[in-house]
Amino acid sequence: MLEVQSIYKQYDKKTVLENVSLSIGEGEIVGLVGENGAGKSTLLQLLATLMKPDAGEIYWQGLAYRQHVKAIKQQIGFVPQDLAIWEHFSVEDNMRYFERLSWKRIGIAACQQICRDMQLPQWKEPASSLSGGMKRKLNLAISLIHQPKLLLLDEPTVGIDMRSKQEIGRFLRQLAETHGTTIIYTSHDMNEIEQFTDRVLLIGKDRYYEELLRTKGIQVDCL
Ligand SMILES: Nc1ncnc2c1ncn2[C@@H]1O[C@H](COP(=O)(O)OP(=O)(O)O)[C@@H](O)[C@H]1O
Ligand SMILES: [Mg+2]
Numbered sequence: 001m002l003e004v005q006s007i008y009k010q011y012d013k014k015t016v017l018e019n020v021s022l023s024i025g026e027g028e029i030v031g032l033v034g035e036n037g038a039g040k041s042t043l044l045q046l047l048a049t050l051m052k053p054d055a056g057e058i059y060w061q062g063l064a065y066r067q068h069v070k071a072i073k074q075q076i077g078f079v080p081q082d083l084a085i086w087e088h089f090s091v092e093d094n095m096r097y098f099e100r101l102s103w104k105r106i107g108i109a110a111c112q113q114i115c116r117d118m119q120l121p122q123w124k125e126p127a128s129s130l131s132g133g134m135k136r137k138l139n140l141a142i143s144l145i146h147q148p149k150l151l152l153l154d155e156p157t158v159g160i161d162m163r164s165k166q167e168i169g170r171f172l173r174q175l176a177e178t179h180g181t182t183i184i185y186t187s188h189d190m191n192e193i194e195q196f197t198d199r200v201l202l203i204g205k206d207r208y209y210e211e212l213l214r215t216k217g218i219q220v221d222c223l
Contacts, residue, residue, distance in 0.1 A: 038204025133164025
């Protein structure tokens with residue numbers, strides 16, 4: 001379980017997150033939505049231990065981030081908005097490279113299985129030859145090598161074709177169901193959010209998304 005208690009975050013004098021609290025259970029998929037600049041990436045980076053909140057506490061499985069950052073880090077997979085793959089390496093060599101750096105050594109066969117499950121079959125091909133959607137899949141596959149229990153995805157499906165989007169969404173659902181992985185991801189595509197998430201957290205002051213989601217009958221919690 002992920003528990004966020006009254007966190008605050010400022011950049012210089014600008015407050016981005018103010019008294020944000022939330023709670024997410026094991027195996028839940030939660031969509032994080034809000035207009036540009038609302039603080040979605042900031043919140044994900046705090047949850048990924050890449051930044052610390054100015055005030056407030058975050059707990060993962062009852063462990064406080066402030067005291068147990070090392071242990072918690074090992075259970076987190078974070079996929080930033082920008083691709084972090086080796087373009088000149090094949091899919092296989094990308095997986096080999098990151099498997100070697102991983103907290104957990106799962107072996108290359110298990111890495112290939114992740115790619116298969118994700119419908120990324122171009123094992124021997126250079127990453128540079130992949131479509132945008134396939135590159136996103138590779139980026140996601142890399143983040144799964146250490147078998148994280150908490151997966152944080154910053155716009156994992158931005159700018160990709162419908163088919164890859166569907167395949168990624170279905171893969172995430174399967175991951176949550178079979179491994180109990182807790183997943184938080186951001187997207188601006190409300191159809192995708194409706195289809196693949198269990199519920200939605202809305203961040204920021206823009207009520208446009210709230211109305212849109214409520215018309216679709218989706219449960220929205222405002223942060
Ligand atoms: N490193 C930073 N330094 C200063 N301001 C930042 C930094 N990162 C983000 N911001 C500002 O904080 C606000 C929230 O940004 P962000 O979390 O990226 O929002 P979102 O992901 O919802 O678009 C924006 O106004 C952005 O300009
Ligand atoms: Mg962002």
